[in-house]
Amino acid sequence: MKTTTDGSGDVRLDGIGKTYGAFTAVHPLDLIVPQGSFFALLGASGCGKTTTLRMIAGLEEPSCGTVRLGDQDVTQLPPYKRPVNTVFQSYALFPHLDIYENVAFGLRRRGIKSVKKQVEEMLDLVQLGEQARKKPHQLSGGQQQRVAVARALINHPKVLLLDEPLGALDLKLRRQMQLELKRIQTEVGITFIHVTHDQEEAMTMADTVAVMNAGRVEQQGSPTELYENPRTTFVANFLGTSNLIEAEVDSRSGDDIVLRAGDGKLLLPAARCSAPAATGEKVLAGIRPEKIALTHADDAGSVPGGRNRLTGTIADAGFIGVSTQYVIDSPVAGALAVYAQNVERDTRLVPGAEVVLHWNPAHTFALDAAQDIDAGTEEEAAV
Ligand SMILES: Nc1ncnc2c1ncn2[C@@H]1O[C@H](COP(=O)(O)OP(=O)(O)O)[C@@H](O)[C@H]1O
Numbered sequence: 242m243k244t245t246t247d248g249s250g251d252v253r254l255d256g257i258g259k260t261y262g263a264f265t266a267v268h269p270l271d272l273i274v275p276q277g278s279f280f281a282l283l284g285a286s287g288c289g290k291t292t293t294l295r296m297i298a299g300l301e302e303p304s305c306g307t308v309r310l311g312d313q314d315v316t317q318l319p320p321y322k323r324p325v326n327t328v329f330q331s332y333a334l335f336p337h338l339d340i341y342e343n344v345a346f347g348l349r350r351r352g353i354k355s356v357k358k359q360v361e362e363m364l365d366l367v368q369l370g371e372q373a374r375k376k377p378h379q380l381s382g383g384q385q386q387r388v389a390v391a392r393a394l395i396n397h398p399k400v401l402l403l404d405e406p407l408g409a410l411d412l413k414l415r416r417q418m419q420l421e422l423k424r425i426q427t428e429v430g431i432t433f434i435h436v437t438h439d440q441e442e443a444m445t446m447a448d449t450v451a452v453m454n455a456g457r458v459e460q461q462g463s464p465t466e467l468y469e470n471p472r473t474t475f476v477a478n479f480l481g482t483s484n485l486i487e488a489e490v491d492s493r494s495g496d497d498i499v500l501r502a503g504d505g506k507l508l509l510p511a512a513r514c515s516a517p518a519a520t521g522e523k524v525l526a527g528i529r530p531e532k533i534a535l536t537h538a539d540d541a542g543s544v545p546g547g548r549n550r551l552t553g554t555i556a557d558a559g560f561i562g563v564s565t566q567y568v569i570d571s572p573v574a575g576a577l578a579v580y581a582q583n584v585e586r587d588t589r590l591v592p593g594a595e596v597v598l599h600w601n602p603a604h605t606f607a608l609d610a611a612q613d614i615d616a617g618t619e620e621e622a623a624v
């Protein structure tokens with residue numbers, strides 16, 4: 242099954258919001274999740290992800306707005322009347338039933354007698370055919386989570402909601418399960434709405450990611466779109482690492498904006514500027530660490546023309562095998578992160594060395610300077 246475009250199975254949230262007394266957990270938000278897509282709600286703990294999911298499931302009554310599935314308004318329907326199933330972090334399997342009966346449960350409850358074919362298909366889908374007669378406690382965490390997915394999918398929901406389903410697993414198993422869930426979703430073609438605080442998880446799995454911050458969706462798009470073109474400092478810092486450099490709009494040069502940062506100039510493609518760009522406006526020029534090249538100051542003359550460049554001193558160099566992560570002190574921009582692939586290492590690039598940082602201007606983006614430059618940096622560390 243493929244993502245369909247007729248809208249008949251889309252999940253549509255119109256102005257949906259939730260307040261608890263004076264506290265707003267979710268500000269009124271609009272979202273469209275296309276049928277058949279793998280959609281991730283990404284954000285730090287407490288930003289309103291679970292509340293949003295529970296409103297879609299019918300487990301939480303919205304304070305305002307509507308939930309639609311295709312052309313049906315389901316806002317007033319109780320959970321069991323919605324074509325939606327939820328998988329939680331705690332798998333909530335029935336401990337006294339074996340795997341087969343756990344998966345069969347939804348069918349039996351609806352009075353269906355011949356469950357064998359469907360249960361076996363589901364067990365095959367999640368690759369647990371061999372484990373059918375074991376009890377949940379005899380399975381690993383990843384296997385139990387797959388049982389929970391099978392148990393939900395056997396009801397043929399239009400939408401499967403997953404609330405941090407991999408949160409209890411260790412890192413390696415989590416990575417495996419990410420690929421596994423993605424494969425299952427592709428195979429069954431059911432809409433998945435996956436909640437996570439792990440940006441890598443959201444980017445690996447989802448077609449579309451909505452980044453939430455303090456009860457609002459800050460930006461949504463494909464993982465590459467969000468990573469390459471963040472529109473807020475929160476998104477720039479929460480998804481990977483961004484260097485944000487305080488700069489001022491100087492002039493226009495064809496399709497580029499010329500920025501002044503200290504006594505240097507940086508070029509910015511006008512199309513990548515999500516801030517007011519009149520001369521004199523302050524902006525935050527952004528560049529990702531892996532886009533920057535380092536050249537020892539002695540070789541500064543070898544840096545090709547037409548590249549954005551800054552100078553600095555290496556403050557720290559962390560070798561992590563596949564790459565080296567540098568921190569460069571720059572008089573213009575403060576501490577800058579630079580990630581260099583471990584291909585040909587210049588042995589002079591050690592702490593204390595004077596360097597030129599340079600990059601293709603096309604990789605520069607710019608954000609409105611009226612935001613907290615550090616938004617989104619703490620949240621990830623706190624998780
Ligand atoms: N029943 C409730 N009463 C009061 N506050 C709540 C309730 N449920 C959630 N909240 C608050 O709403 C905010 C969002 O919660 P939640 O949606 O669970 O966040 P997330 O899933 O992103 O961690 C949090 O600050 C939480 O404390």
Ligand SMILES: [Mg+2]
Pocket residue numbers: 287290291292
């Ligand atoms: Mg939650």
